[in-house]
Amino acid sequence: MTSNILMMSGVKSLKEVDVTGKKVLIRVDFNVPMDSHNNISDDSRIRAALPTINYCIDHNACSITLVSHLGRPKGAYDERFSLKHVQKRLERLLGKRVEFVNDLEVLKSEMNQCSTERVFLLENIRFYEGEKKNDPVLSKQLGDLCDVYVNDAFGTSHRKHASTYGITEFVGTKVAGFLMMREIEAFSKALEHPIRPIALVVGGAKISSKITLLSAVIPKIDKLIIGGAMSNTFLQALGYDMRGSLYEAEFLQTAKEVLETAKAHGVNVYLPVDAVITDSIEHPVDVKVVPAQDVLEGFMAVDIGPASVKLFSEAIELSNTIIWNGPMGIYEVSQFSKGTYKIAGIIGDSYAYSIVGGGDTADAVEKAGEKENISFISTGGGASLELLEGKILPGFERLDRR
Numbered sequence: 418m419t420s421n422i423l424m425m426s427g428v429k430s431l432k433e434v435d436v437t438g439k440k441v442l443i444r445v446d447f448n449v450p451m452d453s454h455n456n457i458s459d460d461s462r463i464r465a466a467l468p469t470i471n472y473c474i475d476h477n478a479c480s481i482t483l484v485s486h487l488g489r490p491k492g493a494y495d496e497r498f499s500l501k502h503v504q505k506r507l508e509r510l511l512g513k514r515v516e517f518v519n520d521l522e523v524l525k526s527e528m529n530q531c532s533t534e535r536v537f538l539l540e541n542i543r544f545y546e547g548e549k550k551n552d553p554v555l556s557k558q559l560g561d562l563c564d565v566y567v568n569d570a571f572g573t574s575h576r577k578h579a580s581t582y583g584i585t586e587f588v589g590t591k592v593a594g595f596l597m598m599r600e601i602e603a604f605s606k607a608l609e610h611p612i613r614p615i616a617l618v619v620g621g622a623k624i625s626s627k628i629t630l631l632s633a634v635i636p637k638i639d640k641l642i643i644g645g646a647m648s649n650t651f652l653q654a655l656g657y658d659m660r661g662s663l664y665e666a667e668f669l670q671t672a673k674e675v676l677e678t679a680k681a682h683g684v685n686v687y688l689p690v691d692a693v694i695t696d697s698i699e700h701p702v703d704v705k706v707v708p709a710q711d712v713l714e715g716f717m718a719v720d721i722g723p724a725s726v727k728l729f730s731e732a733i734e735l736s737n738t739i740i741w742n743g744p745m746g747i748y749e750v751s752q753f754s755k756g757t758y759k760i761a762g763i764i765g766d767s768y769a770y771s772i773v774g775g776g777d778t779a780d781a782v783e784k785a786g787e788k789e790n791i792s793f794i795s796t797g798g799g800a801s802l803e804l805l806e807g808k809i810l811p812g813f814e815r816l817d818r819r
């Protein structure tokens with residue numbers, strides 16, 4: 418683990434190259450949470466990219482092209498996930514005009530006549546089928562847009578996509594942005610010489626992508642605390658009928674394997690002992706707290722209950738390093754937010770080195786008023802889990818080295 422983290426923190430940073438008069442392409446992470454009216458509910462990820470963008474503006478880059486994904490479109494245009502919803506906020510935060518472009522060819526011709534310091538925002542890169550396939554054609558198209566490639570999308574750095582990985586084949590100068598550098602430094606502090614015991618707290622709803630990482634992470638940690646929809650999957654795997662709860666039916670076997678791996682490594686696993694259940698998320702009429710094995714018919718588990726909070730808090734309080742990704746329940750609905758907010762408070766109160774990762778988890782910590790009490794808030798959820806696992810993240814792998 419140590420050497421991989423060191424390898425990643427040895428990449429060249431934007432500060433070490435000259436961008437004056439250059440065409441710069443920055444892979445940012447503008448994958449912000451939005452409500453159903455496309456209002457941005459938390460713009461931290463946009464703010465987190467500002468130092469890198471402003472640096473390029475201040476150093477008179479000829480043009481700055483911002484590339485990001487948003488949500489999970491299926492490789493085709495989908496209005497809900499258009500990055501045009503981000504343009505206004507970005508302009509306001511930058512105090513500068515941002516030109517929205519939804520066509521790579523148009524972007525290329527615009528750029529050839531570029532005089533100075535224009536900022537372009539490309540439409541959601543995941544509308545292109547080639548992005549997730551790390552397609553060389555798309556990678557080259559993106560590479561052709563710039564002299565300097567800056568990866569500042571830590572939240573996506575665990576993905577081998579055209580804009581995070583493939584592009585590096587087609588650009589001479591490729592460096593890490595300030596956010597990437599800040600993130601890797603914080604993680605190396607936690608992971609290079611970790612102060613044990615290390616607790617990993619996982620939850621949230623992106624079950625399929627995260628559950629598959631857990632077995633590999635277990636050898637690096639001492640305790641595994643599981644809440645949120647993730648824990649529903651584990652409880653279902655243990656034979657409880659979780660009824661209408663959100664869980665991943667295809668990953669019950671994976672959940673069992675995670676528990677076996679934990680046992681083999683002597684890692685204690687903490688699962689909810691009780692749950693807040695409801696008959697409806699949007700219009701709850703009946704909300705109760707029941708033992709985790711007693712979810713009633715017609716109900717679903719939407720938060721951890723008070724006994725689980727107590728159990729988890731004891732495990733958390735005795736840890737010296739805490740890594741948290743994934744809310745304990747549907748924290749967006751105030752009735753189902755208690756478990757998440759209480760866990761945020763317990764982590765905030767602890768004296769451990771704490772890292773919170775993931776868009777929603779960071780948002781929840783902020784809403785809980787605990788932001789200042791967390792050692793480091795990472796913009797990466799899945800990426801932080803893969804770092805913990807000891808992997809070299811693809812987003813760092815092919816950048817220039819110092």
Ligand code: ADP
Pocket residue numbers: 620621622623624644645646647649662663718719720742743744745746747748749774775776777778779798799
């Ligand atoms: P992050 O963005 O921090 O990586 P995820 O995206 O994996 O986290 O999960 C966050 C989402 O998980 C939130 O929208 C939350 O409402 C949802 N969630 C958590 N617990 C449950 C649950 N028990 N049932 C349904 N959704 C849940």
Ligand code: MG
Pocket residue numbers: 775776777
């Ligand atoms: Mg999320």
